[in-house]
Amino acid sequence: MTRRRRTATDGTNPLREGLRYERTAQPAAMVIFGASGDLTRKKLMPALYNLTLEGLLPPDFAVVGMARRPLSNADFRKQMREAVDKNSRTGPTRDDVWKSFAERITYVSGNFNDQPSFTALKHELERIDTQYETGGNRLFYCATPPDYFIPIIQHLGKAGMVSRGRETHRIVIEKPFGRNLTSAEELNRELLKVFRERAIFRIDHYLGKETVQNLLVFRFANSIFEPLWNNQYVDHVQITVAEDVGLEGRASYYDQAGALRDIVQNHLLQLVCLTAMEPPVSFQADAVRDEKVKVLRSIRPIREDEVQRFAVRGQYGRGSIGGDTVPAYRKEPGANPMSNTETFVAMRLDVENWRWAGTPFYIRTGKRLPRRVTEIAVQFKQPPYQAFRNVADLLDANLLVLRIQPDEGATLKFGAKVPAPGMRLRAVNMDFLYGASFMAQSPEAYERLLLDVMRGDQTLFTRRDEVETAWSLLQGVMTAWLQAPDVPLYPAGSWGPDQADELMVRDGRRWRHP
């Protein structure tokens, strides 16, 4: 009568066809290490609840929280309900949905450095398999401080909790993934002793943002931009990840990390990759990641003796944001008053390949900058011949700005004639506001990424070589800054230290003020 698509033997589900997702999450028990932490409360639980609300979690799915403090299942569920009430994007929590979801949440108290805790976890998981039909499938999520990653991985391995036939269960590792090349390599080694690479999900939540994924669509689903996307037409690229906030109570973490580790090594280099990469042969995980790694390998590492020329750091001093006075970094609650941690980084990166040689990428990020904005600005070259040079002032060259947040969209700047006798030119903007075309509430990055983990899709996760190459690029900068600890200050509410401007002026360019 009609096309018949499958049989039980090919393992696909004919009822799934045409629905929102080609593949759904498999039944599983998800273990959250660090279940009492901020990430669990603010992101993971609200995301899991919203996936349940959308009907995207399989009916046989269970969650086990694990943290140090002793808690009953009932108390843990109560805490998680409060967290969802407070942090879910979908408005008031629906009692019926929560009830059905919460029934499948349990809690195990334990110490991540202690083997018996993992034995207890193992027993709990076996119980859950029977009770909730989770099929023996597990998903481990490390939402703990990074010091616990290796002990957790080792204990999971020792307890024999990882293998799943010839495969291994999945594990999600939060950033920061190491704090330099050596520690990232060590973490990878420990992971790979126990887990298979295709079961390891290194999360960078930036890649879960709709707007970042749209960058790939913008580049590779349109034919008009790609021919111009190279050193023949592009003068340079500026990528800005600016925050107006300060420490926001994350002093203990941030003081150890700094902007280079917190933003540059992951989010900013990811944006560079997505902007500079070649079209992937497909949108399969490894095809996309192969292209990203190629970009990272093409970037010329900054040697220690070049750091002065190509990299700038800064730390915010007292200043004002939105008209209000804000304290210096060293005066923030919980901050080290002698801290030399950088809260601002600007760098010039040279992508040395056929497409980009001679077209530098300038990247910058900072806290307490004048506004919150993430954007990629592609500055085109001047036309080869200035036909209007005798009759009109020189116009700015074309500029294409892709705004990632807050108001996503694209702006193309081009020249137009002012309607009047005589020839006067003016630069005008052609503006596309993504939000004006699609106002639908977009899912949180964590919803998308959790679902991808459950479905086993690694496209939006960082691969081993990607993480390690990114760290190795920054090695010279980290060493140089460690040896000369004094960090320049910039007033809160400015666009960073003067040295950042000099970095551009030296090349005859200047930063945009987005």
Next chain:
Amino acid sequence: MPETVPGRATVITDGVSPAGTDVDGWHMMRWEAKSVRADMVAQQLLDLRQAATDEEGAPVTRASVMNLIVYAPVADVARQAIESVDQLAMRHPSRVIVVAPTRGRDFKLDAEVILNRYPLSGHHLVFERAVLRPHGGAPEGTDTLVIPLLIPHLQSVLWWLGLPDPSEPALKSLSQICDRLIVDTNRGDPQLFSALAGLCANPDGRSRLVLGDMAWTRLDGFREVLAAVFDEPRRSGYLDGVERIEITGTRPARGEVSVAELLFAGWLSSRLGCSQPEKTRAGVTLASGATGRRVEVVFAGRAESASAAPLQGVRLAARSGRKELQVDLVQHHGEGHLELREAGHQLMRRTVPLPTPEESEVLSRELARMGRDRVFEDALLSAARIAAAREA
């Protein structure tokens, strides 16, 4: 609201927001006229847009991802349709053209144009809606009424709120200028299924018009939950051994098998590769593509108020080797109660959200989809054959 002068723009300056758009800073401009020509309405759209500037007098951007033509031959239906479309103004900004015809001897056109301006991230945006009320006139020329108002180079979607009968002259006329047609098969009779299915496929296998159906989209929730049951590889084997399907739909008082019941049966049978429907007392039997055995489909619908969800429940019995599985999904007040039993023992019992989506939500899902929905086309064709077997 100020008096409306025929043929003259009436500007309402205080932020009046359309239903469902609770946003500060809305600004609405309205024009209404009797006995006009369609090109005058098009001119008004242009004039209003040029008059709509921001506080500094700069022109504003129009937000439109499509032309949305709404055909509503009943006044009440037209009013509700406008409400639904207004609620979607920000999710699917469109140039909306409502055609609300009434019968009459001599042709006369009354029209109204509304332009909404709203702020977004420091910009101003407008979107427009024109309502055309033709009295009399030839329905086969309805497209000529609409063409002058279309934004060129944008996709055009027709939301048809009349009888979903492809032989209707106005439907024929409007589908010539549209890329996508959205009907509601609930407004018609299952006998129209096969004619509608014929719209999807031309003899050369290509289709110019993409067909969508509100009645089909209302079944999404049931389909999602049922599909999730068989995503689990341990259970997917049962799909080749489905023996009995019982579908309980909401029926009008007359008690005939409902459109939702037929579409759902059409979906399951086409996905499972079942064919050759034969009538039984309570439904049909179909030949299973996997085993060749007959699969029994029972329509167990019951009369409920028209506002009830289109499906009340689905029960599926299947066999895999010597194992038996029974899946029960019952809808109650927006919740789905799912129960799985294997060889009589309860495997699981879950409550899943299964809300009946509002009309604007159903429309929104339809508008978000642009390409062909082959699963729907298969289901519709299957449903047409099942309906025909029932009639035989």
